[in-house]
Amino acid sequence: MLFGFLGNTLTILVVWLRPHMRSSTYLYLSSMAVSDLLILLLLPLDLYKLWRPRPWPLGDLACKMTMFLSECCTFCTILHITFLSLERYLAVCWPIMAKTLLTRRRTRTLIGCLWLGAAVSAAPVLLMVGVEDVGGEEPSDIDNRECRCTHYAVSSGLLSAMMVVSNLYFLVPLCILGLVYSLIGRTLCLRPQSSRRDQSHRHTVKMLGVIVLAFVLCWLPFHVGRTIFFFSMGTYFNLVSSVLFYLSAAVNPLLYNLMSEKYRHTVRSLTFSTNHLPRDGLTSLA
Numbered sequence: 001m002l003f004g005f006l007g008n009t010l011t012i013l014v015v016w017l018r019p020h021m022r023s024s025t026y027l028y029l030s031s032m033a034v035s036d037l038l039i040l041l042l043l044p045l046d047l048y049k050l051w052r053p054r055p056w057p058l059g060d061l062a063c064k065m066t067m068f069l070s071e072c073c074t075f076c077t078i079l080h081i082t083f084l085s086l087e088r089y090l091a092v093c094w095p096i097m098a099k100t101l102l103t104r105r106r107t108r109t110l111i112g113c114l115w116l117g118a119a120v121s122a123a124p125v126l127l128m129v130g131v132e133d134v135g136g137e138e139p140s141d142i143d144n145r146e147c148r149c150t151h152y153a154v155s156s157g158l159l160s161a162m163m164v165v166s167n168l169y170f171l172v173p174l175c176i177l178g179l180v181y182s183l184i185g186r187t188l189c190l191r192p193q194s195s196r197r198d199q200s201h202r203h204t205v206k207m208l209g210v211i212v213l214a215f216v217l218c219w220l221p222f223h224v225g226r227t228i229f230f231f232s233m234g235t236y237f238n239l240v241s242s243v244l245f246y247l248s249a250a251v252n253p254l255l256y257n258l259m260s261e262k263y264r265h266t267v268r269s270l271t272f273s274t275n276h277l278p279r280d281g282l283t284s285l286a
Helices: 002-017 024-041 043-051 059-093 095-101 104-122 151-156 158-190 196-232 235-259 261-271 279-285
Strands: 129-133 145-149
Touching (some): 059 104, 059 196, 158 196
16 A cells, blocks of 8 residues: 555656656556555555454445445546557557547546546445445344445345446456557557657557556456355455455556656656756657
């Protein structure tokens, strides 16, 4: 949590305090960092529920909002990775069209629409979860209130519908990502490697490919784990997949740092409170 909080905060600061980092790619990455930060901030509550599932101390509204926020950020991250990859596809395969379509203003508007779409998709969670008494039929002095999926959600089929939506939110983007990166790879392989722009595209696509791979490795077990838990209560697999889910929210800044010299240089300049990059550094990193 601490590592992810520091890394994602640095990503946001790097983009918003350094104008040369406000390309469409880094605008997406900074918005993803906001989503990852919100996910990590919910980690202490998840740990608390594992340690002491009942009684839930924060009330019904907090129960609903924390579960909604977690689901909303999950959908939001998936949408960001998908649309960022589509943006790279346009930039590589249709560069003339990309110059017209991919402006900063449109990117900011699209990012806002992604957040809105994720919030609307996660809205049913507000009806699905709540604080319920899970005690036995006989009266007890023990407070058995728990933040959980309600009996209404199970009996009405809302839980099953939301599981389908959640899995589609992962499987459909996964198919899109596979197709997009296949087309990008094919296009780059057919072009000469001497073009400076294509070399820049190759580097960016390579970084995004690693981000997508980390996303799949961390989130595939999460979705499989939730499905197993839904059907057969596979607690241990679900616990491991949850660890990978939170790891995914923390690891992206490390990947940017490892794969992008531009990102490393800007973080270094921000850390040491310099006001600008060296001119030769800007030229080599452009």
